Amino acid sequence: MQPKYKRVLLKLSGESLAGNETHGIDFETVLRICRPIKECVDMGVQIAIVVGGGNFWRGRSSGQMDRTRADHMGMLATTINALGVADALEQLGLTVRVQTAISMQQIAEPYIRNRAVRHLEKGRVVVFGCGTGNPFFSTDTAASLRAAEIDADIILKATMVDGVYDSDPKKNPNAVKYDTLSFMDVLNQNLQVMDSTAATMCKDNNIPILVFSIDQPENIKKAICGEPIGTIVKEEEQ
Numbered sequence: 001m002q003p004k005y006k007r008v009l010l011k012l013s014g015e016s017l018a019g020n021e022t023h024g025i026d027f028e029t030v031l032r033i034c035r036p037i038k039e040c041v042d043m044g045v046q047i048a049i050v051v052g053g054g055n056f057w058r059g060r061s062s063g064q065m066d067r068t069r070a071d072h073m074g075m076l077a078t079t080i081n082a083l084g085v086a087d088a089l090e091q092l093g094l095t096v097r098v099q100t101a102i103s104m105q106q107i108a109e110p111y112i113r114n115r116a117v118r119h120l121e122k123g124r125v126v127v128f129g130c131g132t133g134n135p136f137f138s139t140d141t142a143a144s145l146r147a148a149e150i151d152a153d154i155i156l157k158a159t160m161v162d163g164v165y166d167s168d169p170k171k172n173p174n175a176v177k178y179d180t181l182s183f184m185d186v187l188n189q190n191l192q193v194m195d196s197t198a199a200t201m202c203k204d205n206n207i208p209i210l211v212f213s214i215d216q217p218e219n220i221k222k223a224i225c226g227e228p229i230g231t232i233v234k235e236e237e238q
C-alpha cells in the first residue's frame, strides 16, 4: 500500500481509547490504534492528531453544570487522552510533541502553528490537546481548525461508526450508509456525525473529511492509502 496523502489530520474519538470499557483509557487499545500510525509515518506521511474526550467527559452532557466550566473539564479530558496517545506513539519508536491550546507548559508545548508545521516536516507526530481552547466547541471543530492552519490534505475522522448514515445508526438499525456526501448534505440533513461548525469550516476551506470506524485500527492505514472505506464528505464538484 502506498500513501495517497502527504499531510493528514487524524481525529481520534475519545471513546475509542476506552477499548471494551465504558470509560477511561485502555492502554493496550491505544497501542493497537497507534501501530498503523507508526507504519504510515514510516512511509513518510506527516500526521497531526486531535483527540476527543468522550471517554471521560463531554461538556454538552453535563446536565446542570455551568456549560463553560463543563467544557473546561472536557478540554482537560482531551489533554489526558493526548498524553496517553503520545506515550503509546513514543513506545512504538516515534518522536512526538503534544501541543495544547490552553497553556500548561510543564506538561506540553503551547500550540504554535509554525512550530507544529516544523515538527511535522521533521517527521514528528504532533498531538493537539485542549481542542480549540474555547468552550462551546468540539474536537471535530478543533480538527477542522488545525487542519486548515497546518494545510492538511484531509481530515480522517476515526470514530465509533463505519461512516455517515442517513440517521444515527446507534438509534436506527435501518439507517443507510453513504459512500460520498457533500458538506451541504451534512448540514441540510442535520447529520449529527460531526457538528455543523466543523462541517462549515471544512466546507469553507475545502478540506475533505473521511469518516470511518476505528474498530479495526488498520483502517487508519487504509484511509491514508486511499482504499475505499467509510464515507467521504467533500465539496460538491462544480
Ligand SMILES: Nc1ncnc2c1ncn2[C@@H]1O[C@H](COP(=O)(O)OP(=O)(O)OP(=O)(O)O)[C@@H](O)[C@H]1O
Binding pocket: 012, 013, 014, 015, 016, 051, 052, 053, 054, 055, 058, 140, 158, 159, 160, 161, 163, 164, 165, 166, 167, 168, 169, 170, 191, 192, 193, 194
Ligand atoms: N447520521 C449519522 N451517521 C453516523 N453516525 C452518527 C449519525 N448521527 C449521529 N451519529 C453518531 O455520531 C457518533 C460519532 O460522533 P461523536 O461526536 O459522538 O464522537 P467522536 O467525535 O468520534 O469523539 P468522542 O468519542 O471523543 O466524543 C457516532 O458514534 C454515532 O452514533
Ligand SMILES: O=c1ccn([C@@H]2O[C@H](COP(=O)(O)O)[C@@H](O)[C@H]2O)c(=O)[nH]1
Binding pocket: 014, 051, 052, 053, 054, 057, 058, 059, 060, 070, 071, 072, 073, 074, 075, 076, 077, 078, 130, 131, 132, 133, 134, 135, 136, 137, 138, 139, 140, 141, 142
Ligand atoms: O474546542 C473544544 C473542544 C472540546 N471541548 C470540550 O471537550 C469535550 C470533549 O470533546 P469531544 O469533541 O466531545 O470529544 C467537549 O464535549 C467539550 O466539553 C471544548 O470545550 N472546546
